[in-house]
Amino acid sequence: MRVLIVDDEPLILKGLVKIIGEVAPLGTEIFKANNAFEALDLMKVYMPDVTVTDLHMPVKNGFELIETARESGLCDRFIILTGYNEFEYVRKALRAGVVDYLLKPIDKDEITALLARFEQELPSEADPECSGHAKRIMAYTKTHYSNDLSLDHLAELMDLHPNYISSLFKKVTGDTFVNYLNAFRIKEAQKLLRLQRRLSVNAIGKMVGFENKHYFTKVFKKYTGITPGAYRDDDDAEGTADDDGAASGLDLLDMHV
Template sequence: MMYKILLVDDEAMSKKSLVKILTSANSSYLIVGEASDGAEALRLAEKEQPHLIITDISMPVMDGLELIHQLRSSGSRVDIVILSGYGEFEYAQQALRYGVADYILKPMRQEQVTQVVEQRYERFVKSNHRVETKNRLIAPVSAAAERIGSELWIANEAGLGKEAESLRHLLEESELSDEERVSLLRDAASLIGSKLKPQHDTAAWSYPYDSKSFEEAAASFASWLEDTLKDILEKRNWGKRSVIQQAIDYIQEHFSDSELSLEKVLSPLGISPTHFYHMLMEETGMSYIAYLTHVRMEHAKELLEHSELKTYEVGQRCGYPDYPHFTKRFKRQIGLTPTEYRKNMQQK
């Protein structure tokens, strides 16, 4: 990405020297404009959106201080470096109070110019890299939050722990700062809460706003998930309605059986399909077929990501001996074919 620089000085030779120094110092530097006063610089800055402005202080029409004041008043956070003569120290101090990044003394020395601009460029590159890294993480963090919400809703403690640990590992391995990791974790909590809210009145996650430690935030996040799971189980009174848990346990153990019918699940439980259907909908928000498909697809994703099994073998292990039917069902549920899903996971 090119680093866009705007030069502002009423002395033509000064601008010419800067252009020569900068264009020979780094091929990523791009001079996007040259202005002779602050008013002209404002117009160019709005048009070109530079990353850095190098401006003289003493200029006609609008001087450097007024230019800086106008930029900051408009909300611009562009980096600004001022050109200051030895007799302009008081003006330079005032400019620094406006949030100027640095200054270059006149008469300019090539070494000072390249050093000051290189420092700003390095900060720009690092900041840009962090933004790109965070943007790349938004989709996987959102997907992880979706899976955590699903595991919470069906009260699958083992699956919940696994997905929560995967999310923590994803953020820990990123190149982000603790503050940025905490921000993404908070976003994940908000998404989970949004997923559960229409179905279950959960308590909001209370995040310690004065803390920037990811370790503390991750611990709070884990506690919140644990408390939410307990709350869900208590409100559903699942301990007294163990028939649902027995049925879910049975499905989890026998999902690979392609002939796993509702009759098989209910035969040891002694309840009618109609009664079971209503109870299952109340507890999981899903019908029997939808829940069985969800379990099978979650296991299929796990095998596709962490095993060397061929895709048709994955289908067989998950209760789909007919490969075309497995592929069709998987794509409808996940949005990708099994082969596409595996390829995506391998690229991460």
């Protein structure tokens, strides 16, 4: 299990690392960040299973960190640290879907129980069903990629916990579900842009699951380096399709299962 701890006060951060290191399950990797920006950079590299974060941080606070991390598919389990007199913050955290919260100072028994619960939700190396679950989820994603897919939807459909699915994707593919889904959608969009030239870019975006044209363009450019319109206009588009990040990335994902 990988745990990221975020706090802008060095002494508190050091203390949290020490406490969590003492009570975390055997084999837990612990990473630390002094602010939300550093935390997001670490998430991109290590994709933590759970993030423990303070709320009050300058420039980008704990809630904003959680929102950005979730939107990017970098982490979906969070524990917030809060004080006794911050009930409104706790209510806001619960509405935001935070896994849990801990009152300061941290109770070792509480954090021990939380981390143990999280570890049980993670796919085990010895679980013979891991590969089977991954194949089912990927097959469903490839068939229904144009729909509004989410971890909660897949969890209900597959009778699995959303956290299990998230961790399973990281374990099997080395990537997040959001990135896998978007990469597959962009690969399909590339085909349509080449073959269905009478369809507008907006129409193609909707066909592959992007209701918002601007978001489609943003994601397409992220994975290919150019806009959908520029891709279609490029005389060499067909020849370069196999070289773009979306296509090669999906080939690599498929090799894992």
